[in-house]
Amino acid sequence: MFVGRARELAALGDALATARSGASSTVLVGGEAGVGKTRLIKEFTGRSDDVLVLVGGCLELGTEGLPFAPFTAVLRGLVRELGRDGVAALVPGGTTRGLARLLPDFGEPDKDGAEARARLFEQVLGLLERLAEERPVLLVVEDAHWADRSTRDLLSFLVRYQRTAARLMIVVTYRTDELHRTHPLRPLLAELGRIEWVTRVELRRLTRREAVAQAAGILEREPSAATMDLIYARSEGNPLFVEALLSEPGGGDPLPESLRDLLLAGVERLPDETQELLRVASAGGQRMEHDLLSAVAGLDESALSRALRPAVAGNVLVVDGEGYSFRHALIREALHDDLLPGEHTRLHTRYAEALERDLSILPAPRGAIELAHHWHSAHNSTWALISAWRAAAAARKSTAYDEQLRMLSRVLELWDQVPGAAERIGCDRFEVFRQTATVAHLAGEFERSIALATAGLAELDHESDPLRAASLLRQRGLTRYDLGRPGHIDDLRRAAELTPADQPSKLRGQVLESLSRMLHGAEDWPEKLATARLAMEIGHEVGDATVEAHAMINLTWTRYRYSEIEAQLVAFAEARRLAAAGGAFNALMRCAISESDALEGAGRHEQAAQVARDGIEEAGQYGLARTSGTFLSINLAEPLVSLGRWDEALQVIEHALDLVPPPPYRSSLQGFAVDIALARGQLDRAEHLLASSRSILSRGTYRDQSVLPHLCREVRLLQARGQVQEAVELAARTLEERDLLNAPRYSWPVLVVFAQLVADSPGSLARLCASLVPRLRALGQSLDVEGDLQEAHRLTFSALIAALAGSEVSGKRPPALPADRLSSAALIEVDRLAAWDRAVAAWEGLREPYAEAWCLVRAAQAALAGGDRQAAGARLVRARELAGPLGATRLLEQLDVFGRRARIGGPEEPGDGHPQGLTARELEVLREVTDGRSNREIAGALFISVKTVSVHVSNILAKLAVATRGEAAATAHRLRLFD
Template sequence: MTVHAVSPLFVGRVRELAVLRDALAEARAGVPATVLVGGEAGVGKTRLLVEFADRADDALVLVGGCLELGTEGLPFAPFTAVLRGLVRRLGRDGVAALVPGGATGGLARLLPEFGEPGREGAEARARLFELVLGLLERLAEERPVALVIEDAHWADRSTRDLLSFLVRYQRTAGRLLLVVTYRSDELHRTHPLRPMLAELGRVEWVTRVELRRLTRREAVAQAASILERRPATADMDLIYARSEGNPLFVEALLSEGGGRGDLPESLRDLLLARVERLPEETQELLRVASAGGQRIEHDLLSAVAGLDDTALSRALRPAVAGNVLVVDGEGYSFRHALIREALHDDLLPGEHTRLHTRYAEALERDLSILPAPRGAIELAHHWHAAHDSTWALVSAWRAAAAARTSTAYGEQLRMLSRVLELWDQVPDAAGRIGADRLDVLRQTTVVAHLAGEYERSIALAGALLAELDPETDPVRTAVVLRQRGLTRYDLGRPGNLDDLRRAASLVPAEPPTRLRAQVLESLSRMLFRPEDEDEKIATAEIAREIARAVGDANVEANSLITATWARYRFHEVEAQMEAFAEARRIAAAADAYNALMRCAISESDALEGAGWHERAAEVARAGIDDSAQYGLARTSGTFLTINLAEPLVSLGRWDEALEVIEQALDLTPPAPYRASLQGFATDIALARGQLDRAEHLLDVSRGVLSRGAHRDQTLLPHLRRKVRLLEARGQVAEAVREVTEALAERDLISSPRYVWQLLVTFARLLTGVAAGAAGGRMSIERASVAEQAAAALPRLREVARRIGTEGALQEAQRLTFEALMGPEPAASGAEPSVGDVAARAGWRVKAWEAAAGAWVDLGQPYMEARAQLWWAQALLAAGDRQEAAARLERARELAARLGAAPLLEQLEAVRRRARIGGGGGAGVGAADEPAGDGPPLGLTARELEVLREVTNGRSNREIAETLVISVKTVSVHVSNILAKLGVAGRGEAAATAHRLHLFDDLP
């Protein structure tokens, strides 16, 4: 495996690259354009310019860089570099020929090859500026020129003056783009580049771009490209925390053992270079501050350093002016975490221990210096860093309690884990914290689940159960079994129901206890099979009665939610919402946030299942906001994002859906949640024809789903996406095989909400492939696939008959399914029961009209557009061209708004084939006028005939015999077809014809 030093993948700079390319387009048109690109060291300015240069097409890109300490020598250094490059490219004489008037002597000030410089003085300087501008003008006459000046923060006065001159007189230079880069972190208050940037920013054709650090998702993509595999989540968490998204730092840390090793020397030198230029007193205070963390309060630093406010401010001022520290409220932050890390790593062992002890003692004296729970957590950190095991354990236990009060479950987990690590190092650890080791382990198991660390929670539960004896300690065993059962369910792991039944058997029924209510409520929640419905309701009601008796509002509300799911169907959503509202009232009265989150999840899910998409999105979004307040953004919050993304996809708000999905993925949610979120992104990618992206997302989801036993709500959408991708790729045989296996092996009866979507996909595929059997001769392989598809249709109808519908959404899916399948065949198999061909065509028109109307009522534009297309095809078959034109135009408007490229292609193919005019308001006049419409995809009538035979799998010789033409003529037609379709071979041509349904309605 190759590990790249630099990411082969260019990530996170789409907007900035677009700004540069737009500016070059303006320059190419003769419009002046300058782009000032700022960003901290290592953020990727040079990489951005390399990518820009690679995409500059015919433009001449000239690059020159300023040199560090250029203010003390080497004036015009970047322009000297540019001129030297031109001489290498064109030769001295070639460059001289471009100088206005042939007066090359002025260029000798930049390069000795042009002779001796003339007289000094202001006039000579002005002449040089004119010569440079004139040279660029002449170059721009040949082709567009992009002049790139890098590292302008090191520019000397002369270079800055020439740059300002070129920008201001750029209007006369023709097709010239100027790009200037600089390190924004170098621009202290008195830096000479600051006023120049401010002045140039007021020039109308100047654009400023500031490169930000990468998001976590972008950094993951960068790391995966470098490693040629996706990095482990734990490794990436550490790398991102240390690098803070700086691309150079990500690359450097990856090169040193996945981010767990020491800082590379080259990176350490870069980070400390600015620190070493500061006064010694300031450097010493920065080392003290480095032990305090990334952000340190002024009062705390004053106490530890032993300095009063005046002395502290005086010593810190150079660090702030030099952009090493930034003022942050009532304290200070290091400009970058790695600067603090490099300073802290330079502390001597004794110095390290003394400093952290001083911080701990200062916080012990006054913990209110820092807000809760930060104060308690930092106190625990300092005792641990000072290697005082006893106080490190005690303070970590207290910090865990403080973190729980603030619902900071990630920090609570970290503190509890530290308690467990230190346990054996502290005599009488249990006496010091008032809890035994098994209690700490049990609490850590629960908190790991709350923090979204599901795998760890299961591992901790297993370790705890190995130490517990259910005979002597049944209560604690039941608690842990319940927790493991819930976590196994969340991860889609088998055994969750067994854990809960065993837990229920360990908790005595009398007297009623809170634990008994919790276990029974959890058990009732996990009973999903239709045959378990009575047990589910009865168990939930028992749990609710016990919860009332013992005063546990959380369990009472959760039990009501569970029973509500079992009692109501999607067509009873109003009554369902009333029951959920009662559960919400119960939970809210006791601030039972667990039940409140489940209420939001259940309500939004039920509303979406009923087809109430807008309401579903509103409830889910409000729940996401609440989850952040409860510290559950990574767990309940990301689950609710699933429930938000689904209605947004339904409503056609695809870009908004992708945005919320990306925001949730940035939180690194548990793997099953991540797979569900990426599933909706896959739906959008498929609908927009982004097949490579869809395939990648599907592969990622497949990896997650292969590691667990998941429910239909996860597995069936994944199967639907897989079939759609195979069909879109032209892998029809594989798609049909997936469908036939699913019909033979899967239970497609118990989950109508997810099955109807699947049946629509299956029907579209099978009917289209089976119809090909009537299209004439075809290859043996294609004939076999068509026979398999036809044989599966009766089973498909049988599944649909057995499941029924619940609510408007499923009814719309049923209407679509039936319209795709067509009327039931007559018993003899000779003719459909509705009679002759005309009656059959009329039946299809009515069926598609009903389906399209159902999707209109639901407000689902994509499904409406597809139904409008199929309705138009039925109208064409029935001879109603005017109404078909209206349906096609409506479908086109919807598909264009969504960016559904494959559907737009299909609409265009149908329109062309039917010779119906395009554009808004296409009607009878346009439909009756074939001129300007042309045949489908620009193919002639004969080429269409040949393409149909190619699609049927025939060789050139077989096509020649069928069409009574020569083999050579067939070969010419095939070459023309491939060129017009823009495909590489016959297989791709056949796939394109199939995707566009070119021959679906031809005899």
């Protein structure tokens, strides 16, 4: 009888209802061993008739789990139900070579590489998405406390990205009493628990009333109160223990004194031959295949069935597909722990020998990994080393990098214990170090990878064996680069020195390509160019399409400037051709990323958006939508923002963020959302998003393309909040601490933002702002200009800096009034207007409406200052036409305020025409307040009494709808009342 658990069933039911409605959900079900997690899930799935239920369990093997065990079980079940072709038809992209890493039925896996695991994960999620199109899907992963690293990674991926798979529900069960402080599942559960669609359910023990109901169901009668008191006190409400205690024959027998005795009590009542078979089975793990158990037990089919039947009838074993599982893992643990040392060694040896005879009894890589486990448990060092080496190769084929790392580490541990170890595995110790360092990098164990590479290099004579030293130096250099550690360039340069220049090889091509990609400094540009060209030549000569394509991309970035975009596009097309011919998916994605980025940097926004959009579609076909695809979403959002298609950009950003990209990608995506929020006056939203990006960027060292746009946003937000002094101080620190000459594409916007900040700052900050102008002017004169986009920024900056300096802007002066009719001040304004008109024309040519509108406002101000009201009005009207559809509220506010003050370009202010209903005297007082003066200082400056100033200040606060003088000053800045 199923008792209690109403609350838990309701939680699962709510989650399933969410999935049925078209959303997705995950429930994490925890509880101690024996508390009834499996029974709860069985009861729940039995009530879900309209749902496709897929169940897979993590399998314990020694102290580790088998890689991808639950997902392999699910896939095998689908093949049994739908057939291989039926499953293949559901896999996105039409290829199942990724799934072949889990199940050999799908043939040979595709190429190894950094993207292989991403493709596998994408195909698993894609399969679930297709299944959920027909009916809701419930994926159950049991016993996650035994999950290996690979299983945890795939589980985390599915939970994080399940929002893209409508009608998918995931249930994960785990033992809470297994989760010691350092258990690897603990941080994953904590991380998943913070996701909004994840619910945690903790199974409690049964109450006494529920335990009585359970006992009555088992005994078919209600037990006596005395018996139940004893059983409940001993079991403490654990359902498994209640059941085991009730199964004790006779009321006079004493209760077992230990948990082991309690669990083994039911086993000991079985026939001797069944008990012996169960001891044999316990050495095979929680689940064992029928054929393997038969081979190890040494029984024919008749004898095996005769021994198994009582165990199944006694509910110790349950039939599980083509094999058997212990009803509860605690029973297997108790049996295995009860083995004598000699029995333990003998049984594991028998399992290992049976698998050596026929490894196909178990699916790959499970067979190879279990074989390594049994030889290791049998304490046979020689065969433990050999089988671990083979298991590492099998794990690599499944992209189970953590398991591969564990197997290779075992090889290194056993090396000195096995005479002639190198001959036995056909590989020397250095090669094992090299492979282990590489796999540690793939598994994300960067520190360990560096340590292994360093240890391997210490054992090698670089002069006598230069190629192998170069290989490991390259690996260490790549890992140091990913970890942000110094020395990566030195490692790669040394590796290049060790590879013979007169003997082109695949290794030399890889080393040179890696080196050229990582040379970023302006002083390294000649070396980067020469190295990329040489790597490309070698890649072509040795037939390595991946190296050739990547080197071509490096060469293109180095050879061409943004002003040479047509030549760049031809070169990127050639790189794409090379990558496609060689099936180099990673290089193909990098082509799309690089080409769209180059087009955006050149100001070709429409083309950039189209290339990025096509790349995102390709990423989905290659199974890389959530890796390369989310990076390309950055390259799509940027040109959409430039083009003023802000709502479309926000949709792209939202979709990409739903895929939970890596933190640096998330920061870049959120940055464009900040730009839109700032322009639309959504300051709280901008501040929230900036805080998230700030947290990400503070945890690592990032290049200018990430840091400089973030600094611009920080300054603009501070200015919008009225914290102008803080904004100016941040700008000053940036100019002192950062070299802005290395990255013109990202430095020009910084100069524009800083110059605008100085131009709009109040008089009270005049001294601080004045100190920035010479530095800004010097940077503007020294910074390169590459392409039309940077030229537009330069023109905008020049117009700003000329106004700050009060000097004329260089360039041809447009026709205007005769010079003898103009004052020197008016001449300056004519030059200012010409400068702003050039900037407007540049942004108009690039089809950037927001930047064009912003410059039009400045041009209108210059026109009005020069006395040309008609020109000012025309520019304000055009600016409003551009800003209105964008929803750029802050710019529209500035337009309205300026138009009202000047009585041009829009509806005039009623009454005396002053903004916000302020009188002329109140405006004078507000100007003094904005400059930070006290009432007494204002009274002295305006020759009025302090009491009169106080009255004016009260009126000002009321009309501006603010509570403090500081807020009034901030509002005045925001509305540009005193430009």
